[in-house]
Amino acid sequence: MPVRRARSIVCYWHDNAFVAENYRTRTTVSLEPLGAELLNELGEWIEEEKAAARFPDFDPESVLQSLAELEAAGLVVREGDPGADGDEAAGTAWPEWNVSARYLHAMTKDAPYTEDTPELRARMASETERPALFKSYPDADTILLPRAPRRLDTPFEDVLYGRRTHRAFADRDVPLADFSALLAAVFGPAAFIDADAYGGLMQRTSASAGARQETEAYVLVRRVTDVAPGVYHYNVLTHALEFLTECPPWQDVARLSVNQRGIEDAAFAVVLTSLTERLRSKYRTARTYRIMLMDAGHFAQTFAMVATALGLGPFQTAAFTDSAVEGLLGLDGVEETALYLLGAGVPAEGPEGTEGLKRPAGLEAFRRSRPGPAPAARPTLSPG
Ligand SMILES: Cc1cc2nc3c(=O)[nH]c(=O)nc-3n(C[C@H](O)[C@H](O)[C@H](O)COP(=O)(O)O)c2cc1C
The missing domain is CATH 3.40.109.10 (NADH Oxidase)
Known part of the structure; x- marks a missing residue:
């Protein structure tokens, strides 16, 4: 099955190592330049062999090996794998708010409780x-x-x-x-x-x-x-x-x-x-x-x-x-x-001032905001 780069990845330098973090799976790995270049080629679904062929200066086996390592680290997903759907959603949700909001939200979820330890x-x-x-x-x-x-x-x-x-x-x-x-x-x-x-x-x-x-x-x-x-x-x-x-x-x-x-x-x-x-x-x-x-x-x-x-x-x-x-x-x-x-x-x-800051909402206002679910289509009654 073809593979692609996980969508929910953020990269940065930490202690002088270039790291990639998948904020959905919460995995962080340090990347060599080849790993970053390989990920760069995996924007859309692609067969592994075709991806390896994009690096003619390298032994295809070594490229495939790097790809397998990236997959094991959660930076690459495989079409049809259970994680692939979640990855698409996690990497593209809230498009108006951009990756910063997705990253902050995901990385501040499910944190361990601060225990009152000695x-x-x-x-x-x-x-x-x-x-x-x-x-x-x-x-x-x-x-x-x-x-x-x-x-x-x-x-x-x-x-x-x-x-x-x-x-x-x-x-x-x-x-x-x-x-x-x-x-x-x-x-x-x-x-x-x-x-x-x-x-x-x-x-x-x-x-x-x-x-x-x-x-x-x-x-x-x-x-x-x-x-x-x-x-x-x-x-x-x-x-x-x-x-x-x-x-x-x-x-x-x-x-x-x-x-x-x-x-x-x-x-x-x-x-x-x-x-x-x-x-x-x-x-x-x-x-x-x-x-x-x-x-x-x-x-x-x-x-x-x-x-x-x-x-x-x-x-x-x-x-x-x-x-x-x-x-x-x-x-x-x-x-x-x-x-x-x-x-x-x-x-x-x-x-x-205090009074009448806004007019109370009436029928017309609620028609505009639709408080409930969309109304079902009314049946048309035909005479006879
Ligand atoms: C986090 C937050 C940010 C807000 N920012 C603005 C703002 O930028 N401009 C503004 O006119 N009102 C702002 N408001 C006021 C809200 O518009 C207001 O609370 C809302 O219309 C509901 O009215 P109420 O506070 O009288 O119940 C803000 C309110 C909150 C809680």
Whole structure:
């Protein structure tokens, strides 16, 4: 039966060896140049002998032998073999998202669970392996935020069903008390737990994998009462804003978010970042990348809920130019990377604001979106 190159292959150099990885079968092998050239010739189904004939300078037997080795390593599939169908699907799925998404998805699946072993505990107990719980900018000018409690006593149902993504805001400052309460409730500590070998760990109002709390918050202030516009880091430990730099003109901030309407008029924006070391020090599989994104999502939802409870309008977007945002915050984008852009403000009055953000869907709208499966053809009734 003819053979071809597996579709789900990614190649790269690792420790100076050129390796090919089949992300469907999860096999990785180092390749000699001839192996790579051979794979290059196997884009479509071809008889092995014909493939060998494409290398006239080599003994055909040696080429066939290399081919057999590539097949054994999962880099070559044979027509009719059970794996061949799965390979086609794994190598061509999600064409809109390209090989990067397929590779990331496959390679972060089915990872081994991080067992709580004595080795892990010993590692986590070691001073050098344990990242600091809090990030701070000790030399920065600081605004200590007020701690007067702001009761979050809006009925839970009102918050749950009242949360909406806002894109229009009133031309008004957000009161400092609300701003401060929002940051404290979303990003401040809620409790500290004794986690044995892992030490004292913080818990917040959002879930965080292994209580690693890798998510940091940076605030771009535009109009908050008594807070000068600027770019700040939120210091979780001291409930303070640490001044990093002047805020660019707000049109430029909006441009960082490809002019999303929500950010254009927001009173302030919050960039969620991940300090990856806090996760990497404990979790050592690529699946942790997914966990990092999940954690950011939890904070975004809590932010939206707390903002709603305070009568503010929340907004969140994944549409921002990561590198420009990281540049503004002075982050390297690797050790600490920007993941999510949030914003809030006083909701605009009237149909653009809290009420009537979108018209409720009626018959016409549902006709356009077809909530169920395609309707069966109606029988034509002929008279008589
Ligand atoms: C991950 C994520 C990314 C989003 N990105 C954008 C965006 O780029 N632009 C935008 O206008 N809204 C964005 N939104 C808001 C959604 O469009 C909004 O949540 C959706 O329309 C549902 O409305 P609701 O949040 O009021 O329930 C995003 C929401 C999420 C969860």
